[in-house]
Amino acid sequence: MTQLDLPPISLARYLDLLKRRKWQVVPVSLLGMIVGALIAASVPRYYVAETEVHFNAEHLVTPQQRSLVDPLEELLANARPMVLNQVPYVLQELGWREYATDDPYARAEFIADVRSRIAVLDLGSEKRNRVFTNLKITYRDTDGTRAADFTNALRERWIEKQIADLERAGKEQVNAVLQRLNEARDALATARRDRAGFEAQNRLDPQVPTDAQNQVDRTISARIAELRARVEDLELEIADVTSALELRRQQEGQLPKRVKAPPPAIDPVLQQELLVLSARAQALRLERDIFNPGTPERRERERRLALLEAELAAKTPVPEETSIPNPEFIALQGEIDQLEHRLRALDARRKDLHAQIEANEQELARRALVLPIYREKVEAEERAAQRVNALEAELDTVTKHVQLVRSSRPFDTWSEATIPPRPTEPNITVLALIGSLIGLGIAVGLIFALDAMRFTFKTLDDLERSLPIPVLGGVSHIETVEQRTQTRRSRIVISGFAFLFLFLIVAIVTIYYAQPARLPVWARDILDLVLGGD
Numbered sequence: 001m002t003q004l005d006l007p008p009i010s011l012a013r014y015l016d017l018l019k020r021r022k023w024q025v026v027p028v029s030l031l032g033m034i035v036g037a038l039i040a041a042s043v044p045r046y047y048v049a050e051t052e053v054h055f056n057a058e059h060l061v062t063p064q065q066r067s068l069v070d071p072l073e074e075l076l077a078n079a080r081p082m083v084l085n086q087v088p089y090v091l092q093e094l095g096w097r098e099y100a101t102d103d104p105y106a107r108a109e110f111i112a113d114v115r116s117r118i119a120v121l122d123l124g125s126e127k128r129n130r131v132f133t134n135l136k137i138t139y140r141d142t143d144g145t146r147a148a149d150f151t152n153a154l155r156e157r158w159i160e161k162q163i164a165d166l167e168r169a170g171k172e173q174v175n176a177v178l179q180r181l182n183e184a185r186d187a188l189a190t191a192r193r194d195r196a197g198f199e200a201q202n203r204l205d206p207q208v209p210t211d212a213q214n215q216v217d218r219t220i221s222a223r224i225a226e227l228r229a230r231v232e233d234l235e236l237e238i239a240d241v242t243s244a245l246e247l248r249r250q251q252e253g254q255l256p257k258r259v260k261a262p263p264p265a266i267d268p269v270l271q272q273e274l275l276v277l278s279a280r281a282q283a284l285r286l287e288r289d290i291f292n293p294g295t296p297e298r299r300e301r302e303r304r305l306a307l308l309e310a311e312l313a314a315k316t317p318v319p320e321e322t323s324i325p326n327p328e329f330i331a332l333q334g335e336i337d338q339l340e341h342r343l344r345a346l347d348a349r350r351k352d353l354h355a356q357i358e359a360n361e362q363e364l365a366r367r368a369l370v371l372p373i374y375r376e377k378v379e380a381e382e383r384a385a386q387r388v389n390a391l392e393a394e395l396d397t398v399t400k401h402v403q404l405v406r407s408s409r410p411f412d413t414w415s416e417a418t419i420p421p422r423p424t425e426p427n428i429t430v431l432a433l434i435g436s437l438i439g440l441g442i443a444v445g446l447i448f449a450l451d452a453m454r455f456t457f458k459t460l461d462d463l464e465r466s467l468p469i470p471v472l473g474g475v476s477h478i479e480t481v482e483q484r485t486q487t488r489r490s491r492i493v494i495s496g497f498a499f500l501f502l503f504l505i506v507a508i509v510t511i512y513y514a515q516p517a518r519l520p521v522w523a524r525d526i527l528d529l530v531l532g533g534d
Contacts, residue, residue: 047144047422049151052123052414053159055079056132059405060166070127079135080120086157087115094153096146117141118154134414144419151417159411166410170402177398181391188384195377202370217367224360231353238346245339248332255329270315277312284308296341303334 057072065071088111091099098110117140124133137155141147199206288301310325508523 046117046140046142047147047420048138048140049144049147049417049420050136050138051151051155051417053135053137053155054132054412054414055135056408056410056412058131059401059408060410061131070130072124072127072130072133076122076133076135079122082161083120083137083154083158084115084118086154086161087111087118090150090153090157093157094149114139114150139417144421148417148419155413155417159413162411163409166405167402170398170405173398174395174402177391177395181388181395184384184387184391188381188388191377191381191384195374195381198374198377202366202374204370204374217364217371220360220364220367224357224364227353227357227360231350231357234346234350234353238343238350241339241343241346245336245343248336248339252329252332252336255332256326257329258325260324274312274315277308277315281305281308281312299337303337306330307334 055072055076057075060075061071065074088099091111091114099107101107101110119136119138121136121138122133123136124130137151137158139147139151139154141150196206198204284301284305288298288305291298291301306325307330310327310330313324314327512523
């Protein structure tokens with residue numbers, strides 16, 4: 001038989017094969033069902049207690065989280081770890097005997113086992129843009145009362161911890177904002193002191209806004225321009241006075257200092273007048289001696305005295321050959337003295353104007369260096385004030401948010417856990433059916449495998465396809481009564497041995513889980529290797 005001559009697969013043929021081998025299929029299927037039932041019976045059965053918590057995160061979701069597809073994804077991701085973290089506290093609160101052991105390793109193993117039997121499920125079906133959902137906490141235990149008590153205690157402990165964490169986070173947030181606000185207020189006070197000291201040091205008017213300081217600069221510049229214009233006018237006046245003084249001095253050089261005296265008078269009236277002039281001259285001398293030499297007052301008295309003496313000399317009769325001071329010369333000297341006095345006053349006035357111009361220019365230059373620094377200090381104070389206002393608004397917002405979170409109670413009990421009426425895990429019926437199906441599959445597979453490994457002609461079609469001659473007929477197999485009896489006995493014996501073997505296996509496995517110390521060491525090692533024991 002070549003590869004091309006392989007017989008086609010026939011479903012009827014395989015069904016007939018299974019029908020003829022039913023005494024091999026049924027025992028294996030029953031064996032699988034019994035094994036599954038025994039395994040389910042040997043596994044501890046758990047009571048499942050569950051409770052629901054309503055989670056309202058309307059005031060907990062940040063604006064960034066609201067933009068996500070599921071705003072609660074990050075918050076719910078931390079729910080299971082936080083629930084599991086409360087297990088030791090709940091066990092200590094309930095006073096369970098397994099947790100009260102002195103062996104830390106056994107206590108850790110028990111806590112891990114309890115945590116493995118806890119589940120936290122999100123019951124929300126629609127996750128898009130949601131802000132609330134229900135969380136279901138389930139716990140499996142071999143004692144229904146313990147399962148319900150532990151589930152309720154775990155829920156209450158977790159809710160209390162969540163609320164305490166929210167309150168602590170709110171207080172920390174308020175304290176953080178308050179600390180930043182105090183720092184901002186200190187910075188504002190420092191900026192104000194710095195600005196006030198700078199104003200006092202540089203003679204700045206705090207009532208004048210910084211934008212109006214340029215107007216002050218323009219006022220100073222206008223004052224400097226006005227002073228310079230006055231200096232120019234003064235320079236012209238000084239030039240005029242100087243020219244007039246030079247002219248008078250030229251005239252003074254051209255006039256004689258003395259002229260010929262007039263003839264003496266003998267008139268009594270003249271005599272009386274001369275006496276009066278002499279008395280006035282004597283009074284001017286006394287008045288002149290009061291002032292210090294070189295002072296304008298003394299020079300003024302000397303000038304008047306010289307005039308009076310000249311007048312007296314002029315009125316005093318003298319011989320014809322006696323000379324007297326020239327009155328024009330004396331009058332010209334008076335004009336020269338007045339012009340010199342005026343020139344000195346104008347020069348002093350010019351110096352004062354130059355000093356004012358220099359002082360204003362220095363003030364303008366100083367302000368050019370001071371004003372940018374002053375503006376920076378004013379802007380720094382304004383920024384500090386704005387930060388204080390922003391932090392005060394933030395503190396008000398955070399305080400209201402914390403109060404709102406407290407009043408809204410984000411976590412609320414939706415349903416409490418009750419004592420389960422019966423254990424629900426594992427389901428013995430389901431495990432038995434699964435074992436039966438596995439046994440059936442193994443039996444069918446073995447039958448097909450054994451049939452495939454028998455290289456004999458099984459049907460007339462196989463014979464016709466393999467031999468070059470036609471098949472004329474076939475002889476059917478006739479089974480006698482003795483053969484049927486012998487076959488039945490062999491099947492009963494095989495089934496009995498199978499059930500006995502199954503019973504032994506189940507007994508050994510049961511003893512292994514119930515009292516492993518009764519088994520030999522080598523048997524325990526083999527079962528540890530097969531069943532995954534420690």
